[in-house]
Amino acid sequence: MPLSCFWDCRVPEDEKKHDLLMCVSQAIATSLEVSIDSVRVIIQEIPESQWAAGGQTLAERRASEKSLI
Structure with missing residues (x-):
């Protein structure tokens, strides 16, 4: 059973998350030649x-990057 995980991918809209899950699932199933039913994708x-x-936390890093702009 192939498993793919995305960590903190910053996809705020549920519709886009759904699209990501579906596209990644299909890509894995196609490239590995397995049934899409066996593919698991987690955000x-x-x-x-x-x-x-x-x-530094990512929040701290982003704050310091913004202050440089």
Whole structure:
């Protein structure tokens, strides 16, 4: 059973999330030549305040990037 996970992909509209799930499912099924019924795709949304890179949360990094503009 193929499984694909998207972490914090920032897709605010449910319709676009649905489109993403359907397109990725079809692409996996086609490329692996498996039944789409066996494909699983998960969108796991994580708040930027709970995800860190380089010792800063993503929220902090985005705030500092915006201040440079």
